[in-house]
Amino acid sequence: MNATTPAVVFEPGEGLTLREVSVREPRTGELAVEIRAAGVCHSDLHILNGDWPEDRPLVLGHEAAGIVTAVGDGVDLEPGDHVVLSWFAPCGRCDRCASGKAWLCTGTRAVENVLPDGGTAFRSDGEELWPFLGLGAFTGSVIVPRSAAVKVASELPFEVGALLGCAVTTGVGAAVNTAQVRPGETAVVIGCGGVGLATVMGLRLAGAGTVVAVDLSAERRAAAERFGATVTLDGATVDVPAWCQEHLGGADYAFEAVGSPRLIEQLPSMIRSGGAAVVVGMPPIGAKVQLDAFELADQGKRILGCNYGSSVAAIDIPRLADLFLAGRLPLDELVGTTRPLAEAQLAFDELKAGIGLRGILVP
Incomplete structure (x- = not known):
């Protein structure tokens, strides 16, 4: 076993704790990564809030970057390589992967x-701890499958790389891949957290015209x-749907990046006929919304779900990293x-309160 390392753990019934964990060596198809930076995301907060119920102890953290320290058989990376970790490790074998839609993979076990292999690399005091979304990146070292590690240039700052693992790839991809916004089109974005x-x-990269950003902060x-x-x-003082209709005649696209059912319900009233409402933020499991079905049919409005920015991590993450290094994405x-x-608890408190930009945890 490797040396122990501290980890931020969700304990059912107890909340957030800091525990020492041991991490086994990588097996065939796996690699060990020393974590250098990990982003604090609403998906982790959903676990803490109970929005996504979980009955096992989880090492939290799912957007991260680091350095490869060891590889198992069959892995084409080397110790010293810089990598971004992708929380949705595709199987590469199912029909969704074969059709180029790895973000819809039906064979991944990361969401479990x-x-x-259905197991975990983490143990603490003889107890198994489980990696949130197959990563468990709020710790010093992780074991991940090859498909969860994307090699990037060593010049890429680890903090930026961490955000490429989830927030950036999801947000930019929502505009470029999911909605496929065209130059000159109008858009409204509800929620200005990391995603x-x-x-x-992503909207500016796509050449959108008017881009309206809404937030309480x-x-x-x-x-x-x-x-x-x-x-x-x-958003606390402006009737956003009314504003969009008055000033834009309805936006071509409306993106909800909070995960609030109440806000999702408002999206269709922000867009014009033929427009698209894009659900990017992850709501609580089982959340329901009410929509005017006649309006959707009569005006040809669309509702688009966006998982991971409709991105293929192995392709999109290096592209986004290159755009950053070229000065095109700040x-x-x-x-x-x-x-x-x-x-970690302070970082989650700030996230819940909507304070600041994307928080980063470092081992």
């Missing part, structure tokens, strides 16, 4: 919070302006406060 701000970047609205929003609105400005693992 296990490695591909929402990345969506704004003045700090986040200001960030949205830096990233390309042409209009910002305070991803470093998405990084908020960097904290040690011991301050």
